[in-house]
Amino acid sequence: MPLLEIKELTKNFGGLAAVSNVNIALEENQLVGLIGPNGAGKTTLFNLITGVYEPSEGDVLLKVDGKSHRLNGQKPYAIADLGLSRTFQNIRLFKDLTVLDNVLIAMNSKNKESFFSSVLRLPAFYNKEEHLKAEALKLLTIFDLQEKAEHLARNLPYGEQRRLEIVRALATKPKILFLDEPAAGMNPQETAELTLLIRKIQAEFKITILLIEHDMSLVMDVCERIYVLEYGRILAEGVPEEIKNNPEVIKAYLGGDL
Ligand SMILES: Nc1ncnc2c1ncn2[C@@H]1O[C@H](COP(=O)(O)OP(=O)(O)OP(=O)(O)O)[C@@H](O)[C@H]1O
Incomplete structure (x- = not known):
């Protein structure tokens, strides 16, 4: 059983499916990236996991004492107490x-x-x-x-x-740390320091990290696995090398920097 399992998660805002049928598994002490173009649903997914929004469908399951514990429907403070902690896009x-x-x-x-x-x-x-x-x-x-x-x-x-x-x-x-665009607004020197810092956190604290980031070199550099979201759906999943060479991902980022 993974530490955190996101199963068939969907969030509708009126007619818009901001997150649609998403499946993600996070293992203990794993550093995972979540990337995707603007508006792909990344922050909405964080908000669903941390209890800011309730899912329209699907489940968020956390392993607690070897048993699967459903997080959806719980308040953000209760979820934080279970060991999920996050940073925000805006400080x-x-x-x-x-x-x-x-x-x-x-x-x-x-x-x-x-x-x-x-x-x-x-x-x-x-x-x-x-x-x-x-x-x-x-x-x-x-x-x-x-x-x-x-x-x-x-x-x-x-x-x-x-x-x-x-x-x-x-x-x-926390058992799991969610970082929402930690490099946003940073200069290259600060981003380089952040890269070292994220590595240090994983080495010293032995926790699981899910990282949303637009800075591709940072994501490719530190993440063991990467999920790519597009229009609320998982477009691809794999190790950095697979993601870098995935034609669909390259197409989604056309004009962007991969
Ligand atoms: N509270 C809300 N009400 C209505 N629509 C929303 C709400 N929150 C997000 N959305 C919409 O859901 C979609 C996904 O937004 P989200 O902020 O999750 O994307 P993102 O991948 O985090 O984007 P970015 O990289 O620009 O931060 C967008 O179309 C957005 O306008």
């Missing part, structure tokens, strides 16, 4: 909070303190706070943001804001 940080606080907020959602120890400020509360802060700093250090811990998120350069978004998504200790 969604708390820009007026510090870098450290952005990470701590994400961690806190996973470390709910008991009501009494929080309200009464019992020693357990302070110990937990100190522990979480140390964990957050450790995470920031892995991503080379420790020096910026006390800076406001809004004052970070663009590439570092994107990196912080990824750190924040990882702070919830």
Whole structure:
């Protein structure tokens, strides 16, 4: 049984099938790319998996303790609690909070303190706070943001804001990380750094990553498998070499960069 199985998934918006009969399987510790022209349905698919939208048809199944667990119909916070975490196409940080606080907020959602120890400020509360802060700093250090811990998120350069978004998504200790166009708006230097970063995440955290990205060289470089969406349907699936040489994919991207 795969870690995440998307079965015959369909989402209709009025007469438009934004996602149509999609089947995808993600294995543990796999790095998978999801590509396709503008409007192909990539973000809609992420929204279906993470509970933002309910599917019109089909299932999203997560392996939990060896058993298949249906995610469709569940609220986004319940799905996040089961270990799915994501970043967004447009950066969604708390820009007026510090870098450290952005990470701590994400961690806190996973470390709910008991009501009494929080309200009464019992020693357990302070110990937990100190522990979480140390964990957050450790995470920031892995991503080379420790020096910026006390800076406001809004004052970070663009590439570092994107990196912080990824750190924040990882702070919830996900089993699967969904990255929605992490290289969007990045310069070539920042994209090259991101490529290394994605590799590092997979090596250090041993999680599954599903990556939506328009930057083909990034996708071909880091992904083990790639799914291609077109008009809401899976057009092709395979290893980067197969996708690169697939005539239908080349046709879909005609004029684009493959
Ligand atoms: N909430 C919505 N209501 C109606 N139509 C929608 C909605 N969300 C998306 N769509 C439509 O569904 C189709 C797929 O959109 P989606 O944003 O998933 O594509 P995408 O592959 O992520 O595109 P891009 O690469 O440009 O981000 C588009 O035609 C879009 O206009």
